[in-house]
Amino acid sequence: MDDLLRTTAERAINYLRELPGRSVTPEVDGLIGLERFDEPLPAGPSDPERVIALLDEAGSPATMASAGPRFFGFVIGGSHPVAVAADWLATAWDQNAGAFTASPVAATLEQVAQRWLVELFGLPSTTVAGFVTGGTMANLTALAAGRHAVLARAGWDVDEQGLFGAPPVTVIVGDEVHPSLLKGLGLLGLGRKRVVKVPADGQGRMRADALPTISGPTILCAQAGNVNTGAFDPIEQIVAQAHEAGAWVHVDGAFGLWAAVAPERAHLVRGVGAADSWATDAHKWLNVPYDSGLAFVRDPEPLRAAMGVTAAYLPDSMMREPAAHAPELSRRARGVEVWAVLRALGRSGLADLIERDCHHATAFAEGLTAAGFEILNDVVLNQVLVSFGDGDTTRRVVAAIQEDGTCWAGVTVWQGRTAMRISVSGWSTTADDVERSLAAMLRAAR
Ligand SMILES: Cc1ncc(COP(=O)(O)O)c(C=O)c1O
Numbered sequence: 001m002d003d004l005l006r007t008t009a010e011r012a013i014n015y016l017r018e019l020p021g022r023s024v025t026p027e028v029d030g031l032i033g034l035e036r037f038d039e040p041l042p043a044g045p046s047d048p049e050r051v052i053a054l055l056d057e058a059g060s061p062a063t064m065a066s067a068g069p070r071f072f073g074f075v076i077g078g079s080h081p082v083a084v085a086a087d088w089l090a091t092a093w094d095q096n097a098g099a100f101t102a103s104p105v106a107a108t109l110e111q112v113a114q115r116w117l118v119e120l121f122g123l124p125s126t127t128v129a130g131f132v133t134g135g136t137m138a139n140l141t142a143l144a145a146g147r148h149a150v151l152a153r154a155g156w157d158v159d160e161q162g163l164f165g166a167p168p169v170t171v172i173v174g175d176e177v178h179p180s181l182l183k184g185l186g187l188l189g190l191g192r193k194r195v196v197k198v199p200a201d202g203q204g205r206m207r208a209d210a211l212p213t214i215s216g217p218t219i220l221c222a223q224a225g226n227v228n229t230g231a232f233d234p235i236e237q238i239v240a241q242a243h244e245a246g247a248w249v250h251v252d253g254a255f256g257l258w259a260a261v262a263p264e265r266a267h268l269v270r271g272v273g274a275a276d277s278w279a280t281d282a283h284k285w286l287n288v289p290y291d292s293g294l295a296f297v298r299d300p301e302p303l304r305a306a307m308g309v310t311a312a313y314l315p316d317s318m319m320r321e322p323a324a325h326a327p328e329l330s331r332r333a334r335g336v337e338v339w340a341v342l343r344a345l346g347r348s349g350l351a352d353l354i355e356r357d358c359h360h361a362t363a364f365a366e367g368l369t370a371a372g373f374e375i376l377n378d379v380v381l382n383q384v385l386v387s388f389g390d391g392d393t394t395r396r397v398v399a400a401i402q403e404d405g406t407c408w409a410g411v412t413v414w415q416g417r418t419a420m421r422i423s424v425s426g427w428s429t430t431a432d433d434v435e436r437s438l439a440a441m442l443r444a445a446r
Pocket of ligand 1: 075133134135136137178180181223225226227252253254255281293
């Protein structure tokens with residue numbers, strides 16, 4: 001066992017050491033090498049060292065270098081070394097993080113991380129957190145609490161009785177709502193298409209002046225950080241109006257909520273603490289390994305009503321029970337890596353990471369503008385949308401950038417216009433990486 005784990009650690013270290021120097025897009029040979037996995041089910045055992053060798057030799061070259069410094073696709077931040085190390089130890093622990101009794105350490109680290117995050121984001125001190133797999137599940141978890149709360153106020157216990165015969169719930173979203181939030185609404189029986197959509201402005205911000213009249217059980221979903229532009233809904237105004245009418249306000253801040261941590265960006269989330277629930281990702285800007293998301297709810301009661309489970313074999317506990325705050329009963333201890341990054345970076349280290357990435361995004365926008373290309377968004381955070389001309393031209397340039405391999409960014413369509421989307425979300429990106437990537441982009445565009 002010792003040799004297997006030691007040589008595997010060596011392989012992982014080599015992988016990470018070589019990452020900044022290799023093509024971000026996997027090379028064709030690496031993709032062809034995936035054929036080595038296509039073998040019959042082994043009839044019997046084989047040497048674990050050889051299994052790991054195959055995994056590394058055929059698997060590593062076929063990875064996207066998204067953990068490296070020049071991957072700017074989607075919103076994916078490479079894992080911080082302390083998070084990788086904490087993950088290794090937590091994997092060796094193999095804890096079931098669902099119950100305090102099953103893992104006192106996992107439950108304690110979650111509780112500490114919950115307290116630190118609530119403080120960092122400026123959320124009410126009563127707020128509790130569920131440690132889930134990502135933004136999609138964080139939205140679903142928080143919205144389950146919202147569904148419980150608005151129906152409880154109408155005299156209906158949705159978690160006991162279900163939705164059949166329940167008073168209707170109105171769900172309000174912005175025109176630029178993330179599709180994963182709509183998926184969550186579908187899973188909760190609230191419907192992907194049954195929503196009332198509020199028009200958005202040119203940056204994708206919900207227009208507070210266009211909110212509908214609210215009455216009856218209502219959940220309003222605002223957004224902190226549009227996945228294309230990085231723009232923020234006017235949360236302060238929206239919460240005030242929605243609360244006056246008795247609605248539950250949820251904020252999808254998958255990556256944008258982290259703006260609260262950086263003093264120069266905190267104005268973007270002004271008023272966010274007045275909402276009722278929030279969703280964010282840890283695997284994005286906190287730079288922990290996949291998968292890791294966080295659902296926050298101001299009032300623990302509706303969350304525990306939606307997520308709590310009791311069974312004769314499960315211990316009654318006075319401690320914070322992790323499983324009462326998330327959909328899963330048994331799960332891995334993903335709070336360990338969240339705790340580790342927060343413990344290692346502290347408030348100022350985290351602020352520095354967020355601010356640095358935002359500066360890199362601005363540098364991209366300035367470099368591309370100087371070269372004569374059009375930036376389609378106000379670069380307020382870490383997202384840049386650039387057009388290289390008409391749709392076909394932009395797609396061709398993005399394909400050439402991806403093929404070149406110096407860096408990676410994807411295509412999107414923003415309010416009818418095809419664009420390349422740059423998202424800077426990693427701890428390891430330097431000004432030199434931005435310069436090299438800009439040069440590669442301009443080479444491809446010319
Ligand atoms: C605003 C927003 N909400 C939700 C999500 C979904 O998060 P995840 O992919 O972690 O489930 C994303 C992903 O990019 C997002 O940007």
